[in-house]
Amino acid sequence: MITIIDYNAGNIRSVLRACKEAGAEAFITNDPKTAAQATKIIFPGVGAAPSAMKYLKESGMDAALRDAFKAGVPILGICLGAQIGLESSEEGPTECLGLIPGKTVRFKLKDKMLKIPHIGWNDVKVLKAHPLLDGIKEGDQFYFVHSFYPNPASRENIYAVSDYGEDFCCAIGFKNYFATQFHPEKSGRLGLEFLERFKGWEGK
C-alpha cells in the first residue's frame, strides 16, 4: 500500500488515479501520524517551495518524512517533492527537508528563445542504472512542468538528466529515496510503468 502525502501543494489526485491504473494500491493522507505508519510513500506536489515547506513544518509532516527516510521506507518524490528533498531551494530561498545533500536551482538559460517554465515532453537520459529506471530507452519522453530543478551536491546522486538549453538533473536517488522532476502520473504508458516499478521497489 502506497501512502500519498497531501500537503496542500497542487492536485495530487492525479497521482492516486495513476497509481490505480498502474495496479498499485494507494491512498492520500495529510496526517503525519498516518504517514509515520507508511510502508511506501509518494511525495508529489506542484507549486512553490516556500509555502510548501511552511505547510510541512506547521503540520509536522516534515519530521514524519525525515523519520520515514531514516527508517528505510521507500519514498518517491515527484516535481516539487523532488525539489524540496534537497537541503535548500533558490526559490524563496527556502530551507528544505535535506534528505539529499544539495540545492534546488532555477534555470539560468543562455538561449533567450527558450521559455520558462519548461513545459512539455522531453527525453529522459539515464546516466546510472536504478531499479526504477529499468526499461527506459533512449528517446523515451516524460512530461515536465517546472522552473526549478534539483541539483545534488554529488554526481553520485544524479540518475538521469534531460536537455533544456543544457543538461539538467531530472532524477535523483539516495538510499531509499528516489525523486523525479518529471511527472510519471502525466507521462502516459511510460509513466505508468515507472509507477508500477515503484510498487515493487524495496528501497534498495
Next chain:
Amino acid sequence: MLSKRLIVCLDVRNGRLAKSIKFVDTKDIGDPVAKARQYYEDGVDELVFYDITASREERDIMLDMVEKAASQIFIPFSVGGGIRSVEDATKLREAGAEKVNVNTAAIKRKEVITEIADAIGSQSTVLSMDIRSVSPNAKIPSGYEIVINGGVTPTGIDALWWAKEGERLGAGELVINSIDADGTKDGYEIKLTRMIADAVGIPVIASGGAGKPEHLYEVLTEGHADAALVASIVHYGEYTCRQLKEYLDGRGIKIRLSY
C-alpha cells in the same frame, strides 16, 4: 531537447461530443471520454475539452466528464469554455484537469487571469484568444483584433497587446486561434502566430486551419509555435495522431514517438 506538442481539441456539449465532429469508427460516437482515450492511445501529447455551450447547468455535467476523463487519460488535458471565475477553475482542477483555458471572461474582466493564476498556478492558466485580421489602425496597430462570442463580436482590442498583457497578468500559455483560418483547412495563420510567439516569453499554441501535415510543420517552424492544435483533421479520420507525428519527425521536428 523539448518536444513540440500535438494537441487535439474536442468540442463538448452537455457532456457529449458536439455534432460537428464526425466519426470514422462507430464505437465511440458521442462519448468524449472514449474518444479522448482513443487519442491518448494514438499518442496525442495533450487534449483540450471545449465546452461549447457552458451554461451554469452544464457545469456539473462537465465536471463529471472531467472526473471520468482523468481516470482514463494519463497525459495533461485542459478544459475551456465558459470559465468565469476562480471557483470554476478550481473545481475543474480538482476534478482532474491539468489546465484551464480562459477566454471571454478575461476580456470582460482581465483580473480574472491573475486570480486564477494565483489560485492554481500560471502553468495551469491558459489564455485562449480568438483573433481576426483587420486593417491596421491607431487602436489596432498590429492589424489583428480580438473577437469574442465564437468570433462574431469584435472587441477593439489589439491581439498583440492582449497577448503581452495576458502574460503580464499571469497566463502560463497562450492559444492563438485564428478565426480567419479556422475551418478553411488552408493552414495556420503563420504571420500572426509568429508575431505573438516572438513577443512573449511563454509557450504559444497555434489553432485553426490545419488541413494537412505540412501545415503543422509550417506553424511549428516558420510560425515559431510550441504546439499545434488540431481538430477535424483527426476527427474526420483523415490522419491519425501517429501519422501526423511520424510526418513531423520525418521532417526533423522533435516530437514524442515512444508511447
